[in-house]
Amino acid sequence: xxxxxxxxxxxxxxxxxxxxxxxxxxxxxxxxxxxxxxxxxxxxxxxxxxxxxxxxxxxxxxxxxxxxxxxxxxxxxxxxxxxxxxxxxxxxxxxxxxxxxxxxxxxxxxxxxxxxxxxxxxxxxxxxxxxxxxxxxxxxxxxxxxxxxxxxxxxxxxxxxxxxxxxxxxxxxxxxxxxxxxxxxxxxxxxxxxxxxxxxxxxxxxxxxxxxxxxxxxxxxxxxxxxxxxxxxxxxxxxxxxxxxxxxxxxxxxxxxxxxxxxxxxxxxxxxxxxxxxxxxxxxxxxxxxxxxxxxxxxxxxxxxxxxxxxxxxxxxxxxxxxxxxxxxxxxxxxxxxxxxxxxxxxxxxxxxxxxxxxxxxxxxxxxxxxxxxxxxxxxxxxxxxxxxxxxxxxxxxxxxxxxxxxxxxxxxxxxxxxxxxxxxxxxxxxxxxxxxxxxxxxxxxxxxxxxxxxxxxxxxxxxxxxxxxxxxxxxxxxxxxxxxxxxxxxxxxxxxxxxxxxxxxxxxxxxxxxxxxxxxx
Amino acid sequence: xxxxxxxxxxxxxxxxxxxxxxxxxxxxxxxxxxxxxxxxxxxxxxxxxxxxxxxxxxxxxxxxxxxxxxxxxxxxxxxxxxxxxxxxxxxxxxxxxxxxxxxxxxxxxxxxxxxxxxxxxxxxxxxxxxxxxxxxxxxxxxxxxxxxxxxxxxxxxxxxxxxxxxxxxxxxxxxxxxxxxxxxxxxxxxxxxxxxxxxxxxxxxxxxxxxxxxxxxxxxxxxxxxxxxxxxxxxxxxxxxxxxx
Numbered sequence: 001x002x003x004x005x006x007x008x009x010x011x012x013x014x015x016x017x018x019x020x021x022x023x024x025x026x027x028x029x030x031x032x033x034x035x036x037x038x039x040x041x042x043x044x045x046x047x048x049x050x051x052x053x054x055x056x057x058x059x060x061x062x063x064x065x066x067x068x069x070x071x072x073x074x075x076x077x078x079x080x081x082x083x084x085x086x087x088x089x090x091x092x093x094x095x096x097x098x099x100x101x102x103x104x105x106x107x108x109x110x111x112x113x114x115x116x117x118x119x120x121x122x123x124x125x126x127x128x129x130x131x132x133x134x135x136x137x138x139x140x141x142x143x144x145x146x147x148x149x150x151x152x153x154x155x156x157x158x159x160x161x162x163x164x165x166x167x168x169x170x171x172x173x174x175x176x177x178x179x180x181x182x183x184x185x186x187x188x189x190x191x192x193x194x195x196x197x198x199x200x201x202x203x204x205x206x207x208x209x210x211x212x213x214x215x216x217x218x219x220x221x222x223x224x225x226x227x228x229x230x231x232x233x234x235x236x237x238x239x240x241x242x243x244x245x246x247x248x249x250x251x252x253x254x255x256x257x258x259x260x261x262x263x264x265x266x267x268x269x270x271x272x273x274x275x276x277x278x279x280x281x282x283x284x285x286x287x288x289x290x291x292x293x294x295x296x297x298x299x300x301x302x303x304x305x306x307x308x309x310x311x312x313x314x315x316x317x318x319x320x321x322x323x324x325x326x327x328x329x330x331x332x333x334x335x336x337x338x339x340x341x342x343x344x345x346x347x348x349x350x351x352x353x354x355x356x357x358x359x360x361x362x363x364x365x366x367x368x369x370x371x372x373x374x375x376x377x378x379x380x381x382x383x384x385x386x387x388x389x390x391x392x393x394x395x396x397x398x399x400x401x402x403x404x405x406x407x408x409x410x411x412x413x414x415x416x417x418x419x420x421x422x423x424x425x426x427x428x429x430x431x432x433x434x435x436x437x438x439x440x441x442x443x444x445x446x447x448x449x450x451x452x453x454x455x456x457x458x459x460x461x462x463x464x465x466x467x468x469x470x471x472x473x474x475x476x477x478x479x480x481x482x483x484x485x486x487x488x489x490x491x492x493x494x495x496x497x498x499x500x501x502x503x504x505x506x507x508x509x510x511x512x513x514x515x516x517x518x519x520x521x522x
Numbered sequence: 523x524x525x526x527x528x529x530x531x532x533x534x535x536x537x538x539x540x541x542x543x544x545x546x547x548x549x550x551x552x553x554x555x556x557x558x559x560x561x562x563x564x565x566x567x568x569x570x571x572x573x574x575x576x577x578x579x580x581x582x583x584x585x586x587x588x589x590x591x592x593x594x595x596x597x598x599x600x601x602x603x604x605x606x607x608x609x610x611x612x613x614x615x616x617x618x619x620x621x622x623x624x625x626x627x628x629x630x631x632x633x634x635x636x637x638x639x640x641x642x643x644x645x646x647x648x649x650x651x652x653x654x655x656x657x658x659x660x661x662x663x664x665x666x667x668x669x670x671x672x673x674x675x676x677x678x679x680x681x682x683x684x685x686x687x688x689x690x691x692x693x694x695x696x697x698x699x700x701x702x703x704x705x706x707x708x709x710x711x712x713x714x715x716x717x718x719x720x721x722x723x724x725x726x727x728x729x730x731x732x733x734x735x736x737x738x739x740x741x742x743x744x745x746x747x748x749x750x751x752x753x754x755x756x757x758x759x760x761x762x763x764x765x766x767x
Contacts, residue, residue, distance in 0.1 A: 117598075119598030119599065120601075120602060123594075123598075125589065126563070126589060126594035126600070127590070127594070127613050127662065128587065128614060129586065129617060133586075137602075138602060142602075217604070
């Protein structure tokens with residue numbers, strides 16, 4: 001077995017457990033909520049249309065957006081009620097998925113009730129059944145096949161959609177898929193997808209067993225199906241024993257450098273006797289709010305990002321001054337501690353292929369502004385909506401012939417295959433040198449400084465044991481070493497996992513970069 | 523009295539049924555005969571007026587326990603498709619908590635009573651013919667030993683031979699068990715041949731109320747006359763056909 005496959009399968013049991021616990025609970029809640037709702041709607045013709053429209057509307061929201069929406073919503077609700085609601089992780093994922101599973105359950109519930117033979121219902125009343133007896137003796141057994149079909153649809157959807165829970169900091173099989181996509185580690189993606197698909201098939205099969213059991217009045221089928229489903233869910237809901245060591249949550253955004261740094265922090269914390277759990281693939285805004293709310297304990301962010309996005313500042317002081325002011329403001333406002341700079345910068349920069357830049361005579365963003373109307377921009381997904389882009393655009397009067405957003409990996413593909421001319425690069429990205437890209441200078445200083453800084457949640461801000469475990473990282477990572485570590489993960493051949501790159505990064509003496517291929521296939 | 527919008531489905535109907543009698547409610551479609559029947563076991567609530575059963579006003583009784591005292595047989599039969607014949611027959615007993623062993627014994631008794639072979643107990647309703655299914659329907663209504671039977675077009679969906687056979691078989695049961703039966707039918711000859719008393723409803727009002735023989739002789743109003751004339755003339759034409767051969 002290759003290293004990547006071994007690593008993916010080692011992570012599998014815990015992620016599978018988390019995935020089952022989440023999707024199973026969401027389906028259970030949707031059933032407990034959806035069946036009474038369907039029953040009620042079947043009896044109230046006027047309520048039925050608006051109710052079905054409402055649960056249908058929830059379905060039209062993309063699952064990813066629905067999950068993301070619950071983060072600010074829960075913060076707001078928690079704030080208004082003065083409750084410490086966990087806005088990240090299990091709760092928002094659970095609510096979003098349960099809402100998502102509601103539609104097929106309610107719709108089929110109503111259909112099941114409508115499909116019943118009126119003669120049979122009249123007979124039920126005629127022999128003197130109470131409403132409760134009619135429900136249990138007639139309506140539920142006769143409606144079961146249609147009802148179960150709805151539950152099966154909901155189960156398959158929910159198990160699939162639960163992979164997206166990764167983006168709100170809830171571990172799931174999506175961890176393998178998302179991090180695999182970002183680092184182009186297709187084995188991870190494949191393991192994640194296969195596990196999710198297998199889980200969906202098993203759940204669907206057990207529900208099908210219950211369905212045929214009900215149809216054929218075979219008690220063992222119903223019992224086996226229900227028993228195995230319940231046992232699986234119970235097993236998954238039992239948390240692994242965590243009492244022995246304190247657990248800290250490490251956050252990471254959705255690119256290789258963040259995975260590597262998160263793995264490096266995890267290494268340091270393990271050495272200090274902590275258990276860690278990883279909340280990866282967080283959006284920029286979510287990550288900061290998560291550390292402020294204590295949903296994660298530590299993560300790495302970039303000074304310029306915090307300056308512009310969190311503090312809303314548009315001025316551009318020198319790096320050291322910016323960092324000092326930032327540390328002050330975050331500590332005062334949110335109690336978040338800036339532990340210190342890691343020693344490298346990962347700035348947003350505009351970059352072009354070297355040959356193309358030379359041919360067009362472009363070396364600065366000011367030069368670029370003249371040629372931009374004939375050029376196309378490839379950016380990462382966040383860049384075009386960030387204040388840095390607005391600032392650089394207005395400072396230089398940039399206007400491109402076209403602009404497209406990509407996930408970072410595919411952004412580099414776009415420039416390599418010529419579908420874009422300019423890209424929003426990250427200065428610590430190993431692919432800048434590997435792809436023969438040049439970064440354009442910024443004579444008007446429109447882009448702020450982006451020192452990587454370590455942020456600690458208010459809860460851990462004065463925990464000396466915790467801080468001592470992380471301090472050795474401060475000032476210890478040079479831009480060259482970070483670029484090399486990033487390239488180890490991002491390159492197409494002889495890829496390393498983020499964990500391997502992190503171990504390489506933490507080695508005391510700078511080691512030579514393991515042999516990397518010089519040429520890049522597009 | 524029951525109103526559907528401005529039009530009263532039943533209007534000023536007053537009927538007193540003696541214990542042990544077999545009353546047929548006859549009338550064209552929409553005459554209100556089914557509505558009248560269903561006010562007795564509260565499947566329909568009247569807007570005005572009252573129904574009393576053995577001295578008690580039915581409105582004051584909980585519907586479920588009222589209905590368990592009254593047998594109800596209707597055209598759609600409504601056997602529970604997920605239960606076998608014995609379970610269907612004994613459902614009324616199950617609702618009141620009679621233990622399974624007793625229910626089984628009672629179901630076997632009733633199968634015999636409605637002239638179905640004992641091995642039908644384990645069959646599903648889907649495997650029965652229309653006549654067999656309605657025999658089970660009658661058995662289900664009789665299982666809790668009601669004294670009053672309400673029948674809404676009970677044999678309306680059956681072929682003529684089965685219909686005649688089942689009608690006569692039920693009439694025999696009525697006599698043997700000392701039941702009180704109120705049967706709704708739109709078939710005047712069925713009413714005349716089975717019942718002790720025929721009540722004709724037209725437009726929500728009682729237009730005739732007499733024993734069959736008296737009804738045949740009486741100078742009733744023209745609409746009632748027309749209803750009786752149909753089977754009478756059919757009988758005469760059939761007799762004429764017979765003589766010609």
